[in-house]
Every structure is written in C-alpha cells, then in structure tokens.
Amino acid sequence: MERSPGALWRADIRDRDGFSRGGGVLIDDRHILTCAHVVADALGIPRDAREAAGEVSVWFPTSQTERPVPAEVLPQCWVPAADRVSGADVALLRLARDRPRDTHYASLARWYDLGFAISELRVFGPVDTGSRRFHEWESLRALGTGGPRAELVQLRATGPRPLGGGTSGSGLMAVVGSASPVIGFIVGGEPGVPDSSSWMIPMETAERYLPRLGDLLPPHGVPLDAWRELIRIFDGFPRMRKAADRDLLVGNLERAYPRMAALPRFAEADRDIRALLSGALRRPGGLVELHRLITGAPLEPERPGPPGSAEAALAGWIAAQALEPVLTVRRRAELYDTLAAAQAHRDEIDFRELYTRARGEFSDPPHTRTDDLITLARELEDANRSAEAGRPLFAFARLLTGELRRIRSPGPVADRLADWLAEAGPREPVLLPPAAPDDAPWYCVARLRRGGGDTGGYFSQISVQRAAEPPVPVFTAERPSPLDEVKRLFRHHYSEDAVARMPRGTYPVMEFFLPDDLLEEPVEHWPLQEHPFRMPLGRSFHVVVRAQDRLSVGMVRETFLPGKWRWFRERSARPDHLTVARLPSGRGEDADLLWLEAHVTGERSLACLAVAGTERPMRAVEIAVGAGLPVVLWLRTGAPDRGAAEAIDALLDGGDLAELPERLHRLRRAAWDADDHPGNHLTLLWCDADRLPLRPTG
Template sequence: MTSASWHARITCGRETGAGFLVTERHVLTCAHVVGRSGTDPVGVSFAPGEAAIPARVVAHGGWDGRETDPGDVAVLELDREVPMKPAEFAAPSDAYGDPPRRLLAYGFPKRYDEGTIAEYRATADQLIAGEWVQLEAWAAHGQPLVPGFSGAALTLADTGRVVGMVSAAARDPGIRNGRMLPAHIMARYWPRLGELIPTPEYGRPEKERLRELVAGYGASEVPECGPERLYRDAVGPFGPPVPSRGFASLWDAAWYLLSEVPDTGAVARFAARLADFTEDAPTRGALRTWPRGPHDRRGAPPVHAPAGHRVAPELARAGRSAPAARPWSPILVEIAPSGSGDHRFLVEVSAYNGRHRRVVGSRPLPAERVRAYVLERIDEAYHELEPDARELIAFVLPRRWLNTDVAHWKRSADDDSPLGSFAPLVVMDLERRRSGGLQHKLLKKWQHLDAQPAARLHRIGCGAVGQDPVRLTIGLRRGADMVGFASPPRADGTRRLFQASLNAAVPVMLWPRTGCRGEQRGGAHEDCSGAAFLDRLAEHLADLPPSELPTYIHELRETAYASDSPEPHWAYDLALLWEDPRCLPDPVGYLHSPVG
C-alpha cells in the first residue's frame, strides 16, 4: 500500500513537503508548504529523480500564517494530467477504532528525497478547535513526524485509503505526536473533495450535483435564511446543534450534514429549503428534487384511497365526463399571519401523495409578494403529482380572509386565465384546521355522508342576519351537511353566522363573493341576487355527493368564466369551502416552522 504512485514530493522555493494526487491533475498539500507560491515556483514530482511538474495554487483554505490558524489546505493544479491513479479515500469514521487503526504517512524529510514512512494513530475522533485530530506515534521508535511530512496523506495500513493529511508535528523532538487534518474537514475548503469521500447513502454523482447547486451560493445571497438557519430547519428541533465554529458557507453546512449528521435525509431537506430562496426556477427545481430528478418517482410512497370518493351519477347523466373513483391529490397552500406584523405572512405550499406530504416552499413574506410566490410554487408542486392524479388546490386561510378571490388569481405571469378554471379549487379555515375537536367532528360528518345518497343543504338567506349564532351552531351540528349563504361574509351579522357554521364543523359551505351584503333584516331580500343565487345553488347541487363537489364547482367556474353573456354568470363569484380531513391528514413527513 505504501508504494502507491500518487504520493507526491512538493517543492516551493526552499520549502519541501509532501502531497497526494486526488484527480488526474490536482494535488492536495498544506498551505504552509506552498506559502511562498506568489513569488517562488511550485514543483510536484511522483518518483525519485524525475523532473518536477510545474503547478499553481488554485484553491486555498484561508490559512494566514500562524501555526494554530485553520484552513491549512492548498489545492495544486498540475500543468498537465499525469497517468497514475489518484488516491482513494476511506469513510470519515474509518480512521478510528478499538483497537486503534494504524496510519501511515509518506513524507520527504531532509536526506530522504525518495521518501520515508512514519507510523501513527489517531488519539481519538474528537476534533481540536473544530479542525484537527491529534496523532501519536504507533511505537516508541521509528520515524517521527518532522519537516518534510507536512501535506502527507495519512492512509490506513491495511487498505491504503486516505483518512487525512499531516498538518503539524510537535516542536519538541522528544514528543512523538502531531496533527491530522481529517479528509472530511479538508472538504470544507475544497468542495470537490467531498465527491471523493464516502458518505452514507449518497454516491459521487449525487454529491457532485449537490456541490454544483450549492457551492456557488454565498450566505449573502440568501439574507433571509443563512446556512445556520437552513441547517436547523434540516435537522429539526431535536437534531444536532450548529457546531460552535458556525458555517462559513452554504456548502460548509451541506457538507456537515453529509459527513457528520447521522440522519441521511437531513441534507435533502436542506436542499429543499434552500430551493425556497432560489430565484432561478431550474435551479430551484433541481434543489427541491435532489437527489432525485424532477420527474423521478423512485421511492415515492404508495397512494391509498380514503373512503367516500364516489362518482356522481348525475354528472354522467348530464353528459359531462364523470371523474374516476380515485382519491384527491391535493396541493395545499397555507397562508397564516407571521406574528411579526400585519403585513407579513407565513406561506407554505405542499403536495400530498396519500398520507405523505412534501413541502414545496415555505417562506415568511410581505403581503405584496404572497400571490406571486404562491402561484409559482403551485406550478412547481405539480412535479410531485403522479400523471393520473386527481388534482385539488386547497387554500388554508385565516377566517377573516376566507372571502379572498384566490379562484380569480391569474394562474401565472404567462397565463391570465383564473386559477379556479385551471383545477378544482377550495378554501379551508386555518383556525378550524388546527382544532383537534373540529377535525374530529368533520371526520364523523364524512362518515355520515358516505352512508347517505345525498347531502342536506341548509340555506342562510340575506335577511337572516339577526339569527342567534349559538343556536345556529348547535342546529347545524345535528341537521346540515352543507350550508349555502346568499351573501358574502362581509357584514358583521353575516360574519357571525359564517363563524357559527364553521364551528358546527359543516364540511361544505358555499357563498357568492360579491352581491347583497345582507345588512337588512326581514323580507326585503326576497327578490335580491342572493335569493336567486341560493335557488340556483339548490337546483345544481341536488343529489350530488359532497365528495365530488370540487370537480363539479370547477366545471361551473369554467362555464362561468367562459360565458360571453353581458350579465355575469350566477356562479362567476362562487366560493367553495370544502374540507375532508382524510384527504389532508396530519403530515407524517417533513415539517418545519419558518418563523424567524
């Protein structure tokens, strides 16, 4: 193993040290060995007596001249490729063991131009100053570490694989110890090295791709979320803390996750979180789907259909195509107050596959950036859906914003058609979704609905604003499956009845976003647009199972948006609150809180 041809002798002016070939054209050594490379030529030779190959320093760890300074790493690029096979690396943990592993260093001290070997072992796997591992002599005799060994590869005696590099020796020749810069620490300073070092689960192609995606970013490019924050989001609240030294770059954090964090899924979460702060759409998609390709479904969880998704026979009888009896595959958009001001929101977009949820984007945003962000992430969430998935876009909104015109949002910068015409779209109440009691009641409601041939619609007309909300809540719990409002929840009286219906765990609520405000009591509203709206609603919902309402309302919206009548179609501003917890279960996958 010690005769490997990749061992190199490095000269720089009057300085001599060691190095080792890691690619056909790159050699690693200590920065202090080539400290005078700005004025003196650097030469690299691989065999005694051969002419040195000129080289130049192409990467530097930041070492600034003192013995205790970190980053004592330099990468040399040879003038030409060399024919010998580069060194191979061991896994970071392979340098340690019980009994200790014997490590060999091949150096070039004075009068040993052909090189000589020193035998050492790692004292422990504990890093000194977050950078070095202490070395001690394997035996009380033999070659000590002296000048000329700096930059030498430390290899496992039994396999010849590299675990680190000699960076220093004791000043007192009577003390036979030194320092090793472990290979995975060197990869902090030269990201390409990470591709060569074995790490759990991820091979060289995946790491190379991640390096290309991450290494070019500086922390200043993502001011809303630096490397430490991305790291904490990736490992979760109970994961390993940020190392005391912090992270110098996003790659530093990504490499730490690859090489030192046992949870192999954390680095994929890191990449997905970084995607959220990436403006370039192709790069964002590549980060989010790393280590998979954007259309690679390998490892995707199976989709299990919840009960209750029946085909509506009336749709087929009316000449419309009946949807297949498949479960919904929702794209969930949750918009919540951030807690840091009235004009900032926490926005999260996810895609569901059965019970498994993949977060596509999660950001704290000012109000003016919410719409563009949501629309962009909805479009990207479609990459997570199977080709035959039944799409459903579900907005979870705070109660006071349920009347927001999300169905009328332009689908994208290049498509002015309403989002509600693109796919079935529903809204849900944020407070109700977070209530365990109301979610339980909703599940019981759906069990009841599954056993019924049709749902019961309770009408709340424009003139009902004086109704007692508490009595309405209790009555709706017992006797209504759907509630139709003749007016939007804008006036105080209607808002109170709207809230009463939400608290009754009614799974379906419908209303016109505009029209009569319902502020007057009594019979003054018999001929208003609200009453006509409820009549048309009752006519069109007759005998339709609630589980199919998102598809049917989508068809109604398409008809309304495409209508060329001078008068607006009655369903043009139709809003649908529809919530089946079985389609949007509590996620079992990656969740995080982006507050900060």
C-alpha cells in the first residue's frame, strides 16, 4: 500500500477486490464523508440505488496500519445523484472500529465562509501522465458555481495535467493563512466540459443533505481564524476539559433555551467542546450565557477579568465579534412564551409579511417552519446586531402587536406583547427602515422558482418596491404553473393589483428573478394586454433579469456579487478591459472560455461581460453567472446576429455603464417593427447588490 505524506484525514474507498473507487474525508473518529457514487461503485450497485447495503473497505494512505477498516453507510445518510436535479451525491460511512491512531479527522469549513481569504485549493489524487499513474498534491482554482441548482463549484487544475480518474470523494483543502480546512470534496467531471475541469461538492451543499455535518462546521458568519481563537480560549477554562463539568454546562445551557434542539455530544474532548461552542453561537446570546455559566457572573465589558485570563480573552472575543445579546435569557423566555400563544392566529395574520417589513430587506424567512413565530424571532434577533436603520426584532414585535389588536378576539396576547415591548424594548423609538426619497424609482419584482418533482412548472411571486424599501407583496402562487400560465398571472396581477400599489403614472423597472433554465426567456416580450393590441414590456418599461439560483449560494451571494458590484460601480464611468469583456474576441470559442475562466476570479476582476456572435453564448454566460458577475449582456441563442456586435459596442461605449438599462430600453423601442433587430434579442442580467441587500435565506 502506498504511504504518502500530507493530511492525516485522507481515506481511500475500495471494493471487495481491493481496487480503489475514490477518496473520502475522515470527519471524526468513526465517520467518512464521500460521494455516493464512489460507495455505489465499491459495492457494485447502481449509482441511483435507493439503498446501499453492504461493507466497503477504507484504507488510510498516511497510516502505518496495513489492514483496512470495514465501513457501512449510515442510515439516513445515503443521498445518490439519481436524477441530477440537485447537487446531491453524498454519503456518510460509519467505520466498524475507531480510526487508526496515527490518523486525524479533518478541520471542516464552508466554502463561502472563507471568501476571498482562500489563497490556494489543493487535492491529493491520482494523476495520469499517459505513461504512468501516481498520486500527488495538485493545485486548483474555483471558477464559480454551476451544476444542478447551482449547488456545485466548478474547478480548474492550475497545472498542465488534468486530475486522473478516481479523484471523486477526495477532500479539497483550502489554504487560508496558516490554516488548511477541508471545504468540500471532488465529485468528478461533467459531460461536455474539458478534461481539466472538475466539480466540487462544497460543505454547505453536503450540509444541506446531511444536516448532522453542521455540528462539525464553524458557525455561520464566524471567520475561521476567530473560530480557532475561540477554541483556544475555551481550552483555558479548566472546567471545559472535564466531561462531567461539560455535562453540567450543556444541561444548563439547554435549560436556558428550552425551545431549541438538544446539543450533540462527542466522546472526544476537543470535538465535544467544538459542538458546545457551535451550539452556543447558534443561540441568541448563547456565548454570553455560556460565559455566565462558566464564571458564575454576568459579562461586564468594563470589568472583563484579570489581564491574560481566559475570562478577559473571552470578553474581548465577544466584543470583537459583536455578539452581545439583544435580550437577556429571561426576556427571551418571556417573548417566546408570548409568541407561542400568538401562534394560534397564523390563519389571520401573515407572519412572513411582518418579518419582511421588520427586516427591511428583500429576503425570505427561514426555509423550515416559515410561519413559526419563534423561528422568525430568533432570526430577527441575529439581524438586530447589524441593523443600523432600525431594530428588526422590536419592529416585528410592534407590527405583530398592531395586527393582533386589529383582529377579533385576540385575547390577552396583544397586551402581553405590548407590555413585553415596553419593558424589554429600546428606550428610543423603534424605527423601521427609512423611506425612500420621492423621486426614487419603483420596481415590479417577479420571482420564478422551479416547481420540482413530477409536476414541473414554476412557482411565481410578484411584489412592488420603491428603491430599497421593504417590498409590498402582490401575489404568491400556491402551486407551480406552466410558463404560459405564469405569463397570464403576471399580466393579470400587475394590471389589477400592482398598479394600485404605486402612484398613478408610475413606470416601474420590471425585474425578473429567473432560475438558470429560464435565463434566456425573452421576458421583455411578455405582453401586458390581451389581443388585439399586445404591447410588450420592453417597449414601455426598463426590463432586467437576475439569476435566482446563484442567490442560494452563500459565497456568491455574500462575497462574489457584492464585491464585484462595488468594483463595477467604481469603474462604470471609466470602463476598461479590467472591468468589461466582449466576446467573441477572435481567439476561438474554446480559447475565449479559457480566457474568461482565468479573469473572473478575484474581487477586482471582470464585472461586466457582453456576448454576441457565438453559437453557444450560454457557455460564457454560465461561467459569468457562477463567478458572481453582476452585469451580463448577451445575444440569445439562435437569434439573428446581424448588427448585434455593433449594437452591443454602442451600448457599452455610450457613457457611464450605470445607465446601461436605460440605453438598452431605448434600443428596444427602436426595434419596434424589425423582428431581426438586435434590440429584440438581447438579455441584460443586472444584479444591483446595493438596492437589494443579500442575506442568507435560512
């Protein structure tokens, strides 16, 4: 067996004949994370099998132990890529005995939590040179999101040799300063892409299908260096090293948050401490409460503790991360008891609308139990820490109090909530997000989402919004509909409902959030009237689209897109080759794509792409969308290209790129009677990250 230096968490999954079928990542003493298709190949079963029974052999390349460890798929942890409609291709194996002593489990992190801090990506896998095959560390770079539902990350080998077969399941290590966490694992190539391309299942995607992974990952929003520092600080508390003392701390912390799930426990001390800290950070004010339980005294920033002590270090860490709680444990318990009583009015009050109004952002409530008041309150308490214009939690309580008093027979719950707000709320007035100026533009926002399953079709949602004010819901479909029916619903609800919510004579910007499979839908041709006079949207309104799927990817939503939008705005008045790319360039389509892949990474890289005159424009568009480019203009697939390149040049060279939607609107009006005019066949992806703050959706 080959012994190799490097990460002690690497595993090799083999079949009964001893042949390697792929890699894996040791995530704790008894569990291996890998691809489901690697396990299927090792078991000799179809890759889309609903169950995976039987044993595989797990070898550890860095271990001196020569014998393999048998392993089986853990129940409820088998998610094969059966229909390729998701990023699911994950499996969790349980070892029949503890890992070899000379191995160690990996430090895990989410891809998007690290952001631009990643300096290098590395994987240890087989390399084919044609004449021989061997294993070594290879460097890769991330090109952006892609694959089904944008749940994968496309990678490109930086060296001249492509990764060899059998790399699937191998952990991908990110170099971040002195740390090297595993942020995902290789899932293999995709049909139709070059051999040197491969894909990664990031930890956030694996966590989505295997929720138990969340107990092994740093909490959302906590930088990796800060997380490691917090673990080091808690190592300084003697009580944390004793299992009996940790049992007492966990019990007391769970009693302080009776409506939250129990904390996971681990036999190994450092893993148990990480789970305890992660659980505390997921609870509003949980780390401050844990500090009180350990020290026996409340946290006082003015008197953090003796210099150099663990108490002083923890107080400094909490202050640096802005984790002081909005509420005390007692006030939070009072609020949750009141909200539990108010939950009975879910049929009379739209809790989700109140959440959106209080938060003041174009974001959804958490995906799970979206009508659960306690879940919404927990989310809003976290939002309070970074809120500048208002206090979302207290604004939510005030709005809910008003709605409870509006309905018939609310009982005493409205008065209880009002009393709680008077005692626990801020002494200054509770402010909602500031109103937009009178001349601020209006938007009619249509969001389409795939129906999934066997039904197909699309869910649709329509709202109106002025500048960055909270959106006003107009219509939400309860079931998916075919696209033609979606068009009819949009036409009807805009004319009958949306218009009534805006000042008379308003011409809003028509903004469409579209899934990846609809990005080439000519929404500017959707009519607003029935026959015989069918005025298309693009003749009367500015029409732009936004890529809906990529907003579910934290790295794109919170790092790539805002960073590149800032860069675009800085350079829009003086655009140059550092900001804008135009394809084709004359190098050839494949060469253009390779060039594009090399120039879309980094915060100060390309921010605007224009494509015309190529047979497959969506190949370039997909790279741009996955990398978080905020502005993409392209001639749709199959459209007549006569004059298209010249029209795009005129749009880009006509002045400040911030006025691109207006210039495209004028071009569409000029295309009134000419079906082959480029103004009838251009799509503008315009993702304004300033107007719509992008936050995790749950």
